[in-house]
Amino acid sequence: MKIATWNVNSLRVRLPHVLDWLSQEQPDILAVQETKTQDADFPANVFADNGYHALFSGQKTYNGVAVFSRNPGSERLTDPDNLDDPQRRILAASYDRFRIINLYVPNGSEVGSEKFAYKMDWLAKISEFIRRELERYPHTIVLGDFNIAPEDADVYDPALWRDKILCSPSERAAFQSLLKAGLHDAFRLFEQPESSFSWWDYRAAGFRRNLGLRIDHILISSALKPYCTACRIDKAPRKLEKPSDHTPVLIELDLK
């Protein structure tokens, strides 16, 4: 079983890349972020034609999340009880053997800014929500664009990024607090190449020079951890013409 996450930075623009990737990789689940597509315009029929069910929670211009899956999902949730937020950043749903929680964590702009305060508040509330979900659904995968590089090893130049947005101690503490709820960073369960990143700035030829950060993650619950057999970053889509600035991260689960 293959499960992936990808910030596509506009589903409309990236539709050919997403369809090609689904056809090549044949994942069971693909969670995407930054669809920038309101629900009325979501191209669900295109995915149905390609053998994928789609759940989505979108808005105009900004944000938006969706989950594509071979089998239909159920118990869709977009608005946790403790989070009153018009921004479409979360989509949870249950599949045959596990629950998926797809997150588009706020970027936060700059440490200390109003958007940073929103990010930290959002993270605290989502962390509490995830704690409750884990109690109800022990087999859970939390994945998405976390907009947090958890460790210096996840940053091309840790000195340059020290205390900066995506790398600040409070963001990293929020990430650790998520793990403490009973989740594991699948990427770090396996040996990985050095300088592995999931996002590269469009500016300053970031990808060509591998000036990236690992901010897209797949966290698996303790109950699922024994069944996770691999986790990797697929850099191929980032090499295409007009790519997203993020590239897919995926895990393999051997649930027997």
Add this chain to the structure above:
DNA sequence: ATGGTGGGTAGCCCA
């Protein structure tokens, strides 16, 4: 040199 590029959308916001 607080730059640079890209998406959505119509003069900017957001990443």
